[in-house]
Amino acid sequence: MPETLFRTMMIRGFGLLAVLMLFVVPVIGSRAMVQDLFGVLTLLVLALNWNLLAGFAGLVSVGQQAFVGLGAYTMFACVILLDVDPLWGILAGGAVAMIVAVPVAIFTFRLSGAYFAIATWVLAEIVRLVLAQWKALGGGTGTSLPKGTTKDMWGVQWLKDTLDVSSSAASDALTYWLALVLALGTLAAAYVFLRSKAGLGLQAIRDNVGAARSVGVDPTRLKAWIFLLTAAGTGVCGALLFIQITRVTPEAAFSVVDWKAFVIFITVIGGVGTLPGPIVGVIVFYILQRTLADYGTIYLIVLGLIGIAVMLFAHRGLWGLFADKTGIELLPLRHLPPRSAHSS
Template identity: 55%
Template sequence: MRPEANKPAALGEGRHSPRFAVATATRASIIAALAVIPAVLILIALPAFADRALLQELFYVFTMLTLAQLWNLLAGSAGLISVGQQAFVGMGAYALFAFTIIAGLDPVLSIVLAGIVAGALAVPAALIVFRLRGAYFAIGTWVVAEVCRLVLAQVKHLGGGTGTSLPPDIAGSMIGLDFVRHLFRVRGPAARDILSYWLALVLVVGTFILVYRLLRSRHGLALSAVGDSEPAAESTGVDVFRTKFLIYVVTAIVTGMVGALLFLQKARISPDAAFSLIDWTAYVIFIVVIGGIGTMEGPIIGVVIFYLLQYYLAALGSWYLILLGALAILLMLFAPSGVWGVISHYFDISLFPVRRRLVVPERAGLRKESLR
């Protein structure tokens, strides 16, 4: 119990009618909120009239967008610049293969369990990497991922260093597959693509809801405070370790689920692919930085740019990666807040209103003798 009775009456307390109010919504955000419901409904219904290729492309976009939004939460809000998120992608993916091949569980259920495994990895990983600061934190997260890759390469049941494939009967036994097959009158592989697409849609929408609600909560305030200044956050009563730990484990769980889904769709795993720094962290950082770090809108813009670049330039081979890197560097130099940062600066709009605005009564705003 805090000895509140000893305290001097805090300012603003004991008042009956509140003088101030808090608003978050903006006009743009209300329009966005109204637009998002039909948009999601269209995306749910999309398999009825879209071809398989489009669903596969969207599957990739959704999974990358989910990873980007999660990394953005870690790095953009909490200041935890991890370059080791592939540890959780890979661990989730391997957990899915272990649960389905060795334990014989359903693949969809295994995705959820894979998230838990990734979260369980994040607990000891956090205890190590949180002892490190700045660049050393980043290096620490990368080392954790490398250790995971090396350890998984030793697991003979899952193919060791060369990896293994998911037996077709396992991928064909997913919960809901028959339903999809009958609903759209398609064959097994096409039904699997549809189901994977839906699962990716669930993950990306779920992640956006999770991140938005988190940022709007007291934990979201704590997270931003920790990201901006740990000593100030600690001195204002924020539980810095718990805040960072919570966010690290939560993002690891969802990242692990994305990894499981990605490799369920690929139906083939190897340590190098599952723990790929380029695929699951470098591209993700590119998406967030290009789009605008620290904003929920940024990763959406980033993933569109990333997808278009890949679509038109991937044929260039290594030049594609060189261009990607050059573009990221140019943007960091000339528009460090990313494309969305520039847009929101000039047009002052926010689609995901996570900032609270104090609504000040006219009288109070005009009072000059406010110090008396």
């Protein structure tokens, strides 16, 4: 066991080092690298949220792209219609996503398993089709952020002067750091939540609903909270994504490939229902993307095949496989049993 402990410490050390290095990337790395890693970090945020939903709460939604799109459109509405700083738009994006999630939850929670999945997809389509009618934000063809929006964003001028870079590089750096903070924050929040009493309840529901109920866990309430909070996290991420992309269309904001297929494959390959899973998944995803980027659709086929193989042969993903083999628990969700009063 000490060896396992040692290895766990090693991996944690590497993790910490990696996080520190990620923080300095905009200072020492190229702009292309910053943009690449921004994409990776935002996908990680989406995957962490989806993993909480599908892997831990048993809410298999295939319509989370709705909240990415809602966040993106809310941010654009804030900038174009209300003329406020896009950074406020990020918060508004999360808030609107969470508000819309309330009626969505009320509707979908009455449906069981498979019906729930299909209903989330239908609702995502409804949100997309409705927003495509919004003429002030470009309707079906979409619209761009007004010129100079990202340049005038809070903090960009200061970063520009401090780092001595162009204003577009400064705004890239700012969105990158926000994505990094969002990813770390989501991970930390998920960890704290899953280790809390409520989180234990959630995992108890996943393992055995009847037994969980019998000791007083209220599944619907807990699941509803997870649904609302992950919607907010997904909306915030969507808004942030489109500040960097600077152009929104219904197809891009509700992209089935980017915000659904990639997110699901990342989580599945890394390990659905394990906390470090999405991190492993996003690393594998990034490597695959770099090696197969020139082959276009082949890339999606390979991702799909790996996803299927993982589900067939190791359905707790690469992380699950690794943890089972080595006994390493990077972010342990189990508690030590309470010290019994009778033992002494």
